[in-house]
Amino acid sequence: MNWDDLKVLLALSRAGSTRKAAAKLSVSNTTVMRRLESLEEQVGGRLFDRTPDGFRATSLADQLLPAVREVEETLSEAERHVTGRDSELVGRIKLSLPAVPLTHIAEAVSEFARQYPRIELDITVSDHPVDLARREADIAVRGIPKHKRPPKDIVGIKLGKISLGYYVHRELLSEASRGQRELTYIQASGRALSLGDLPDAESLGLKPRHLIDGITPRTVAATNKLGVAALPCFLARQYPDLILLPGVPSAHWGFTWLLHHKDLRQSARIRALFKHLSGLEKQWPGAWDTSQ
16 A cells, blocks of 8 residues: 555545645645545545545554554654754754744744754644654744643743633724624634633624634634634734723733754754754743733
């Protein structure tokens, strides 16, 4: 069996759609379907049922998946081991950053690239968790709720606090106070939004109306008066017309972490970038936390 075909099996089982699987594998939807068809022909049966809710693994796929996951883990472990033995400041680093505009991170990354011209940065951005054990990234910057910590096999440091608040356009709030508009709530689509210590929007009398995926798109929606949105304070404060919903203070949600897998501790280039980005801790609190 071709490993590229088996990777499609894994990606579809985790993502549930060809679009998400293709994005994860950095290939086209057509390639995903072609490799799936090739694999189904090899095993002599259907591996997924096509349902309105997405691709569902069949019993045949369930029999095959444990062995494929084991192969994936073996290959990932070998790759981390080889990368971890690297002693030169040369090569590629896969860096995963949050999908929000953060000037101080961009500046730090740019400075690192100037200092180390033989290191190539492969940068992705996402709001979703990243699996460092499967080498989805070598180093990641992610927000983690305050009651959680990274897995035991992940090395990480806290860069600073993140606070969350309900934000609304000041003109929309004024119109609502005069009875000209109704304040509604912009929900996160695709997956539940962790609110931390913030109260539920419904408990504040806000009816859900729009569904918008992604922190940045919800911020843009709030600036265009589509409703109230729960947003990181550091992002909302970049827009002067967005204000906290009166009577609902922002709350400490969690921390921003700098992370890499423990097997990469001996890699010179990984250590260099990790050390460089750890310097962001000194300038982080004022940019991220407004709940004090």
